[in-house]
Amino acid sequence: MENLAKISIPELKIEFDLPFLRSFILDVNTLSNLSKSGIWVNYSNNSLPIENINFRAWKNWLLSEEYRTPHRLPFSARLPFHYHRIPTLFRVEFAKKLFYSNQRLEISGFGIDLLELLLKKIQPGQDKRFLMLTHDIDTEGGFSNIKQISNLELRFGFQSLWNYVPKKYLVNHEVLENLKLNGNEIGIHGIWHNNREAFLHKNILRREFRSLIPEMKKYDISAYRGPSWYRTKNCFDVLSEFFKYDLSCLDHDFICPGEPGGVFTSRPYKIRPNLIEIPCTIPFEAPLFYGVSPNKLLEFWIPKIDLITCTSGFLVVNTHPDKGYLSDSSVFKSYKELLDRLYKSNWKVMLPSKLEMDVKNARITIPTTY
Ligand SMILES: [Zn+2]
Numbered sequence: 071m072e073n074l075a076k077i078s079i080p081e082l083k084i085e086f087d088l089p090f091l092r093s094f095i096l097d098v099n100t101l102s103n104l105s106k107s108g109i110w111v112n113y114s115n116n117s118l119p120i121e122n123i124n125f126r127a128w129k130n131w132l133l134s135e136e137y138r139t140p141h142r143l144p145f146s147a148r149l150p151f152h153y154h155r156i157p158t159l160f161r162v163e164f165a166k167k168l169f170y171s172n173q174r175l176e177i178s179g180f181g182i183d184l185l186e187l188l189l190k191k192i193q194p195g196q197d198k199r200f201l202m203l204t205h206d207i208d209t210e211g212g213f214s215n216i217k218q219i220s221n222l223e224l225r226f227g228f229q230s231l232w233n234y235v236p237k238k239y240l241v242n243h244e245v246l247e248n249l250k251l252n253g254n255e256i257g258i259h260g261i262w263h264n265n266r267e268a269f270l271h272k273n274i275l276r277r278e279f280r281s282l283i284p285e286m287k288k289y290d291i292s293a294y295r296g297p298s299w300y301r302t303k304n305c306f307d308v309l310s311e312f313f314k315y316d317l318s319c320l321d322h323d324f325i326c327p328g329e330p331g332g333v334f335t336s337r338p339y340k341i342r343p344n345l346i347e348i349p350c351t352i353p354f355e356a357p358l359f360y361g362v363s364p365n366k367l368l369e370f371w372i373p374k375i376d377l378i379t380c381t382s383g384f385l386v387v388n389t390h391p392d393k394g395y396l397s398d399s400s401v402f403k404s405y406k407e408l409l410d411r412l413y414k415s416n417w418k419v420m421l422p423s424k425l426e427m428d429v430k431n432a433r434i435t436i437p438t439t440y
Contacts, residue, residue, distance in 0.1 A: 129439075132182060133182075133335065133339055133347075133437070133439040134439050134440075135333060138330070139329050141269075141301060141328035141329060142269075142328065143266065146264075146298075147264055152238070153265065154208075154238075158393065182335040182337075183334075183378075183381040184381065187380070187381050192381060192382055198382075199385070199417040200417070200418060201384075201417040201418060201419050201420065202230075202384065202387070202420055202421070202422065202425075203228055203389075204231040204317060204350070204388050204389075205230060205231070205233065205388070206388065206390050207234045207235065207259065207391055208235070209239065209393065212390065212391040213245045213391070215391040215397045217245070217248070218402075219389075219396055219405075220248075222402075222405075222406060222409065223409065224252060226410070226412075227413075228409065228413075229253045229254045229419055229421060230254055231293055232254055233257040233259035234256070234259060235260050235263040236261060236282055238260075238261075238262050254421075255290075255293065255421050255422060255423055256290070256291055257291055257293030257422075258293065258294050259294075260297035261279075263297040264297070265297055267300070268301055268304075268305040268318075269302060269305075270304075272304055272307065276308055276311065279308065279311075286312070290423075291313075292315060292422070292423060292426065293313060293317060293422050294315075295318050296316075298327060299323060299325055301316075309342075310341075310343070310345035313345065314344070314422075314423075315338075316341065316348070317349075317350060317422070320349055320351070321335055321336050321351050325356045332349075336378050336384050336385070338425060339437045340439065341439060341440065343438075346426060346429060348384075348386055348425070350386045351383065351384065352387040354367060355390065355395045357370045357371075358401070364398060365404055366404075367401065368407045372411075375411075375412075379415075385412070
């Protein structure tokens with residue numbers, strides 16, 4: 071694959087293929103120009119010596135995505151009708167032209183983990199490998215495929231988080247109840263999935279979440295993920311009043327139609343005093359938008375899985391049960407191959423509720439950024 075480069079750190083006896091290395095260098099160079107982060111990086115001799123880092127300031131700056139312009143209310147949210155009413159094929163083609171240039175793939179999200187590895191702040195390749203499987207139910211049609219996906223996961227002993235959109239479609243509560251009975255977790259994926267959620271006035275957003283409290287209680291909901299990965303500071307403020315964890319960020323965000331970005335780590339952290347951010351690291355189906363064939367999806371992600379293994383990171387997979395995603399037999403087959411690989415390499419599922427408990431009981435320490 072053309073975006074792969076070999077990286078070796080003899081000191082730590084590490085050698086692996088790093089996706090998007092070139093842009094990682096560009097990104098860090100950009101950061102090095104900013105005096106506030108105090109970073110100096112020298113890439114001569116193809117090595118990565120790093121000196122004089124104000125590591126904490128730099129890390130917070132990335133984790134809070136201060137380096138990019140904030141997301142703005144998108145065109146899709148300004149339409150007088152729900153943007154999902156535009157036929158999928160047309161929407162996807164339009165989005166591909168507008169947003170999904172291959173350049174986006176070149177922005178790396180591995181900065182913090184790699185630097186921590188280089189600075190020996192983390193130990194490479196630890197035995198405990200944590201995996202989180204998450205799904206966003208974008209459409210009503212998606213409900214009919216959930217049983218098949220969930221049964222597949224259960225065969226590997228995996229349970230997952232299922233996020234639904236409470237005010238967009240007729241919610242199939244029987245399916246959600248069955249998921250809960252099988253030990254899965256339920257979360258919220260926006261309110262209407264019209265991409266306006268992150269941009270609402272705080273009080274309006276509060277009112278909307280308040281109206282959802284009965285069903286949130288019914289399913290013990292503590293998880294939120296914003297539609298199309300839109301996220302704003304206002305939104306995080308309000309989310310922290312209603313949820314325990316948010317999953318709207320990515321380590322390397324090449325998908326959100328807003329500003330590309332990412333939080334440059336595969337590890338959870340506190341984005342608000344009462345809100346844990348769990349960045350998505352494997353948006354499994356996203357490469358389809360860049361022309362990767364459905365049966366090459368696993369192959370596409372293997373280098374990143376290897377990297378996360380190396381940096382003892384957190385594997386957070388996102389998929390959809392909807393048309394064009396896991397309901398497609400070839401995408402489903404690739405997902406099965408992914409699960410098989412993760413199972414055989416000893417990845418253990420951790421549900422977000424377990425992570426939150428472990429953080430609360432100080433069994434896991436995570437950084438803060440506020
Ligand atoms: Zn969605």
